[in-house]
Amino acid sequence: MIERMLLALLFLIGFWGIVGIRNIIKKIFGLTIINNAVVILFILEGSRIGNQVPILEEGIENIVDPVPQALMLTAIVIGVCITALALALAFRLYRHSGTFDIDQIHRQVHDVT
Amino acid sequence: MLPEDTVFALVVLPLLGAAIALSSKAFFTGKRKRNLEYLGAFVGLVLPWVVMIQLLPLVLTGQAIEGIIGGWHESVGISFRFDGLAWLVNLLGFTIAGAAWLYSLGPGPHGPHFTAVFLIQTSALAATAMTADLFNLFVCLEVMGIASYILIASSEKQGAFLASFSYLMVSATAMVFFLLGIYGIYRTTGALTYTGIINGLSGLPDHGGVVTYISLSLIVGAVAIRVAVMPLYGWLPDSHALAPHAVSSVLSGVLIKTPLFALSRVLLLVPAGMYAGQLMGYAGAITALVAVIIALSQSDAKRLLAYHTVSQIGYVVAAWGAALYVGTHTLQGSILMAGAFLHALYHAMFKGLLFLSIGTTTDCASQRNVYQLRGAARLLKQAGERIPITTITFVVGALAISAIPPFNGFASKTTLSYGLKDSWQYSMLYAAGIGTMASFIKLSRIYWSKPEQQNRFPVPVPNANKIAQTFLAILCLGTGIFAGPMYRFVVTLFAFGAPNGPAPVLYSTQTLMNTLILITGGTAVFLLASTRIGHNILKIIRERPRDFQGLFVAFSLGVTGLSGWLLFWG
Numbered sequence: 010m011i012e013r014m015l016l017a018l019l020f021l022i023g024f025w026g027i028v029g030i031r032n033i034i035k036k037i038f039g040l041t042i043i044n045n046a047v048v049i050l051f052i053l054e055g056s057r058i059g060n061q062v063p064i065l066e067e068g069i070e071n072i073v074d075p076v077p078q079a080l081m082l083t084a085i086v087i088g089v090c091i092t093a094l095a096l097a098l099a100f101r102l103y104r105h106s107g108t109f110d111i112d113q114i115h116r117q118v119h120d121v122t
Numbered sequence: 123m124l125p126e127d128t129v130f131a132l133v134v135l136p137l138l139g140a141a142i143a144l145s146s147k148a149f150f151t152g153k154r155k156r157n158l159e160y161l162g163a164f165v166g167l168v169l170p171w172v173v174m175i176q177l178l179p180l181v182l183t184g185q186a187i188e189g190i191i192g193g194w195h196e197s198v199g200i201s202f203r204f205d206g207l208a209w210l211v212n213l214l215g216f217t218i219a220g221a222a223w224l225y226s227l228g229p230g231p232h233g234p235h236f237t238a239v240f241l242i243q244t245s246a247l248a249a250t251a252m253t254a255d256l257f258n259l260f261v262c263l264e265v266m267g268i269a270s271y272i273l274i275a276s277s278e279k280q281g282a283f284l285a286s287f288s289y290l291m292v293s294a295t296a297m298v299f300f301l302l303g304i305y306g307i308y309r310t311t312g313a314l315t316y317t318g319i320i321n322g323l324s325g326l327p328d329h330g331g332v333v334t335y336i337s338l339s340l341i342v343g344a345v346a347i348r349v350a351v352m353p354l355y356g357w358l359p360d361s362h363a364l365a366p367h368a369v370s371s372v373l374s375g376v377l378i379k380t381p382l383f384a385l386s387r388v389l390l391l392v393p394a395g396m397y398a399g400q401l402m403g404y405a406g407a408i409t410a411l412v413a414v415i416i417a418l419s420q421s422d423a424k425r426l427l428a429y430h431t432v433s434q435i436g437y438v439v440a441a442w443g444a445a446l447y448v449g450t451h452t453l454q455g456s457i458l459m460a461g462a463f464l465h466a467l468y469h470a471m472f473k474g475l476l477f478l479s480i481g482t483t484t485d486c487a488s489q490r491n492v493y494q495l496r497g498a499a500r501l502l503k504q505a506g507e508r509i510p511i512t513t514i515t516f517v518v519g520a521l522a523i524s525a526i527p528p529f530n531g532f533a534s535k536t537t538l539s540y541g542l543k544d545s546w547q548y549s550m551l552y553a554a555g556i557g558t559m560a561s562f563i564k565l566s567r568i569y570w571s572k573p574e575q576q577n578r579f580p581v582p583v584p585n586a587n588k589i590a591q592t593f594l595a596i597l598c599l600g601t602g603i604f605a606g607p608m609y610r611f612v613v614t615l616f617a618f619g620a621p622n623g624p625a626p627v628l629y630s631t632q633t634l635m636n637t638l639i640l641i642t643g644g645t646a647v648f649l650l651a652s653t654r655i656g657h658n659i660l661k662i663i664r665e666r667p668r669d670f671q672g673l674f675v676a677f678s679l680g681v682t683g684l685s686g687w688l689l690f691w692g
Contacts, residue, residue: 105280
């Protein structure tokens with residue numbers, strides 16, 4: 010139970026980062042944190058039925074559920090792509106506006122249009 | 123070759139095209155580079171039509187190609203299902219994507235990297251349409267999303283970067299919640315394929331109870347962000363308004379509808395799906411009206427169109443949700459679902475057309491403000507357009523979206539209204555129709571009268587623009603004239619097993635009277651909006667505060683509302 014509570018805490022920290030902090034780089038950190046919280050949750054779920062590596066050789070029993078692990082590999086790859094793209098966009102926004110503050114960027118864009 | 127083998131070509135061919143386009147950038151220069159890029163686009167956007175035609179006889183008989191990719195065991199493999207629904211969504215995607223890519227040859231964006239990302243997006247659309255696995259749906263939505271963030275940013279404006287960033291943050295966060303929803307479903311049922319989930323749920327007491335409801339709300343909420351139904355629409359206007367014109371037409375036409383129809387596969391099977399559909403339908407009807415009021419207030423031509431996209435998707439979602447609620451096996455449900463799809467398809471045609479025509483016009487006049495641009499028809503003529511193609515195609519699009527016969531918008535909106543008759547949603551959509559009419563009278567004013575500045579040099583109109591616009595305009599008129607056969611075609615392909623009923627009557631005294639009321643009401647609203655008081659009210663609506671946090675507040679409220687709704691009814 011304690012693991013799940015810690016994960017919920019981690020998730021909330023990430024969500025607060027996305028919504029509550031104005032710096033866009035920190036928002037991207039927040040996105041990575043909630044993504045990782047869910048990844049760990051899946052891995053934890055897979056280990057409910059066993060704790061051995063799911064490589065089927067003789068003498069190995071009590072393996073973890075391999076499906077969540079396979080899913081999370083994909084989810085991690087997608088997460089990396091999203092983070093890279095978000096950082097690239099943050100860089101372009103910084104070059105145009107000279108700031109990482111989302112409210113200031115909003116104001117600048119609003120003034121232009 | 124068996125159809126089972128060719129069905130993946132719809133996903134693989136665009137990917138292959140993207141690879142060809144990228145390799146042209148890596149290995150060649152000059153003319154050979156361009157030729158190879160065009161070859162990539164041909165492979166990705168034209169060859170799939172061969173596969174589509176080959177698959178048509180099979181899906182017309184109501185059969186579906188089902189299986190597991192790579193022949194793995196059911197518990198670990200990824201299952202897919204290619205049926206009439208998938209065929210129709212592909213039809214929508216490849217038609218608009220082809221026209222939009224052709225248009226991009228004129229004003230841009232140019233280059234192999236654009237073609238490659240564009241084709242990856244098309245491939246993700248085809249994959250989303252045929253997936254029957256919850257996690258694979260997640261992957262497809264993410265690929266589609268990543269491609270669209272890049273395409274929105276490709277107009278290289280600061281506003282477009284901000285729009286793309288905001289969309290990325292809210293959509294990626296929503297997708298993490300989607301993943302949480304998958305976790306909930308996997309934990310209760312131990313399956314990810316749709317059939318496995320249904321089997322798992324039916325074996326549980328109370329169909330899984332609270333956990334299922336919350337998981338389903340998270341999944342539906344994340345998809346609703348992509349579909350941009352109220353209150354989750356906040357990201358759409360900026361990104362659609364600031365993207366390049368060709369991208370705007372694909373985003374508005376195809377990208378926001380594919381997730382909706384992919385979601386209907388899940389919701390049709392899950393017991394609580396009908397209530398989720400019901401609430402989505404209500405939200406859709408409200409969206410249709412509220413968004414059209416905001417659209418009427420806009421001063422930027424493309425942002426006005428973007429709000430109309432939100433409003434029109436409201437029509438689609440209203441009918442789609444009502445169809446899920448009454449069940450697609452009933453006659454009313456099948457009419458509603460067919461109406462929802464027809465409106466999605468026709469909207470893709472006329473909104474694509476409108477974005478391209480307005481894009482050509484505003485580029486030519488170097489002015490996007492609806493209140494300042496005047497005499498665009500004359501400017502286009504000065505720019506060397508001897509036959510006023512752009513003006514004509516705009517008028518076709520505007521008549522179609524305002525539901526004037528014989529254009530296609532009339533056919534789909536009449537079908538929708540027939541299905542929703544005697545409900546409060548019907549009156550909402552009717553009022554939205556009047557607003558649509560008013561705002562397109564407002565938008566069409568940019569073509570009238572004399573240009574205010576004579577000395578401006580209009581930019582010439584590329585031929586690619588004219589070809590793409592003419593193609594879509596012909597489709598708008600053609601599908602409107604052959605509305606009856608189109609309706610029967612869609613109903614046959616959906617193959618719901620509903621009792622065979624009469625098709626909705628399109629041309630009767632009542633529908634024509636409705637059109638007359640629509641025109642009168644629209645003109646009246648337009649005149650009211652042109653008065654000083656109307657102008658001030660619209661200004662307040664236009665300048666209402668919008669911020670980044672609002673997107674997340676809306677998402678949290680939407681998901682909480684949906685779980686509450688499901689718990690209450692379920």
